[in-house]
Amino acid sequence: MSKPHWRPARASDIAAIDAIAARIHPGLFERPDVLAEKIRLCPDGCHVLAAEEAIVGYGLAHPWRQYQIPPLDGFLIRLPDDADCLYVHDVAVLPGARGGVARAYIATIEQLARASGIAALALVSVYATQPLWERLGFRAVTADAELRVKLASYGDGATYMLRDLAAT
Numbered sequence: 433m434s435k436p437h438w439r440p441a442r443a444s445d446i447a448a449i450d451a452i453a454a455r456i457h458p459g460l461f462e463r464p465d466v467l468a469e470k471i472r473l474c475p476d477g478c479h480v481l482a483a484e485e486a487i488v489g490y491g492l493a494h495p496w497r498q499y500q501i502p503p504l505d506g507f508l509i510r511l512p513d514d515a516d517c518l519y520v521h522d523v524a525v526l527p528g529a530r531g532g533v534a535r536a537y538i539a540t541i542e543q544l545a546r547a548s549g550i551a552a553l554a555l556v557s558v559y560a561t562q563p564l565w566e567r568l569g570f571r572a573v574t575a576d577a578e579l580r581v582k583l584a585s586y587g588d589g590a591t592y593m594l595r596d597l598a599a600t
């Protein structure tokens with residue numbers, strides 16, 4: 433059996449993405465239309481992990497502003513003209529397909545950022561994944577009061593992290 437591979441996400445993948453999100457993030461619900469909007473606005477940043485018969489993971493990223501967090505389950509409406517980071521909204525992979533795949537997805541996103549003249553990647557780490565993201569070059573950023581309020585909707589322990597591409 434061939435290994436699952438990342439490929440660009442399509443609108444027709446939304447049902448599969450939604451099913452994985454419901455399984456992996458039961459406490460962080462987002463409407464399928466909200467996820468579909470990200471694919472529409474930034475198709476190059478949104479990928480699915482395709483196994484032979486099924487989709488087993490996804491990664492969603494789009495240009496954004498550093499130190500700003502799009503609201504969970506909220507529409508982006510439009511991407512900023514002055515984007516200074518690629519914001520990794522979520523990476524979720526079914527347990528059986530894990531191992532090296534987040535690293536591969538982030539490498540794709542890094543290439544996209546560099547090709548777009550964007551010098552940073554950003555994300556919100558949840559479920560104590562901070563050490564994993566540190567391994568991939570992200571650093572936790574001290575949140576000011578405004579950022580802390582936005583982080584709260586992502587649950588306890590949510591941490592805003594940045595990776596400076598100029599430094600690597």
Ligand SMILES: CC(C)(COP(=O)(O)OP(=O)(O)OC[C@H]1O[C@@H](n2cnc3c(N)ncnc32)[C@H](O)[C@@H]1OP(=O)(O)O)[C@@H](O)C(=O)NCCC(=O)NCCS
Pocket residue numbers: 456522523524525526529530531532533534535536555556557558559561563564565567568
């Ligand atoms: C997050 C997730 C996508 C990672 O997928 P994965 O394929 O297991 O990740 P990788 O193997 O590519 O891990 C990246 C690096 O972090 C390391 N790592 C993994 N778990 C770690 C941990 N708990 N602590 C420290 N490092 C860790 C890996 O060893 C790897 O480093 P290496 O390539 O130098 O060996 C997967 O665990 C998942 O879907 N989790 C549930 C959803 C979730 O938490 N998403 C993130 C929301 S912020």
